[in-house]
Amino acid sequence: MTPTSLSTRDAGWIIFILALGAGFSVASIYYAQPLLPLMGANLHLTVEGMGLVPTLTQAGYALGILFLLPLGDRHDRRRLILVKSALLALLLLLCSLTGQLSSLLVVSLLIGMAATMAQDIVPAAAILAPAGKQGKMVGTVMTGLLLGILLSRTVSGVVGAVFGWRVMYQAVSVALIGLVMWRVLPRFAVHSTLSYPQLMASMAHLWQRYPALRRAALAQGALSIAFSAFWSTLAVMLSEHYHMGSAVAGGFGIAGAAGALAAPLAGGLADKFGAGKVTQMGAALVTLSFALMFMLPLLPVHAQLALIALSAIGFDLGLQSSLVAHQNLVYGLEPQARGRLNALLFTVVFIGMSLGSVLGSKLYVLAGWNGVVTLAVITGALALAIRLLENARILAAERSAS
Secondary structure, three states, X not given: OOOOOOOHHHHHHHHHHHHHHHHHHHHOOOOHHHHHHHHHHHHOOOHHHHHHHHHHHHHHXXXXXXXXXXXXXXXXXXXXXXXXXXXXXXXHHHHHHOOOHHHHHHHHHHHHHHOOHHHHHHHHHHHHOOOOOHHHHHXXXXXXXXXXXXXHHHHHHHHHHHHOHHHHOOOOHHXXXXXXXXXXXXXXXXXXXXXXXXXXXXXXXXXHHOXXXXXXXXXXXXXXXXXXXXXXXXXXXXXXXXXXXXXHHHHHHHHHHHHXXXXXXXXXXXXXXXXXXXXXXXXXXXXXXXXXXXXXXXXXXXXXXXXXXXXXXXXXXXXXXXXXXXXXXXXXXOHHHHHHHHXXXXXXXXXXXXXXXXXXXXXXXXXXXXXXXXHHHHHHHHHHHHHHHHHHHHHHHHHHHO
8 A cells, every 4th residue: 555645533543653653763862861870880981982872873863864864765664664663673782782882882873873763754744644734743743753852861861770771772662663663554655766876866956956945954953053052051051050960951851841742733833824934933932032041140040040941941842843844844845755855954953953062062161151042042033034034035926926
């Protein structure tokens, strides 16, 4: 069976399974972060050695997005999801058995690449969505993905503390959800007969062909700079200004749940009012949320912390709403190239994340927390300007056509 879409009743069950699959797979790249001290003590690692584990996992995820996601246009996504889930389960098991840093780093890199199964699942949801429900369905799957990111550190930290770090990597959840998806997913149409080198080369042509793709990627990349700059410096700021530990900084991450839960709402709004308007609202909310933090020096300490939490909820909601809407917009440009379009979008997002981490840290040293907030406001405003200019261009084209 090669579907274009499913009935609303069937889609609801399958989209729920896809959301679980996205959450379990992407969670695996964050397991190591709270487990690093346990890994270091067990394997006698230096601080630098411990730091390489999450770094290579994230690098593997970025490489997988660029070099593996385009395969979704060349091969049946159902088969790709099964293969990646099996590989990911095997790699997680190998990670639990490793006894030295070199093998741990190689496996960590490969775990990141296999975890891109999550990004194969998102366009699969767009393909299966009933007519007029694409944004909502993509948003639901993104909820699973975002909750996987949010909860992974908490779960792995608790499991590691109680049972040891190796047990966390021996869970069979990825393998089980992979088998379930294999059973419930229909076969997907193969939209391209290009060879792999041709498939990769075609991504440059897609980038050139679609100005809407470039604007979506650049706008979301700018928002990612703001997001990453905040989270990469928050723990240091809380420690220096409020004498609070990393546990408190992690508590602010719960604000991410607001963004995760808002993803289906944002997708539904994109279906109803158009993805362009939702991206504008999302970018405006990000910019406003960061701008509010300029008021921190005027408030007492407890009010300052409350404002930081409120701002975190606001900009995360705006960021995730914009991401879902941008995905909805990009997937509609050329349905036969969703894998490559998704790869291009998220490559720019990861570049933005990396830039945000570097620039945020440097600005914090040079200008303190206000420097970080200023960077976030500027990049948020840049994303909003890109979306507003795109809207103005569309309106001008419609007027000239009429």
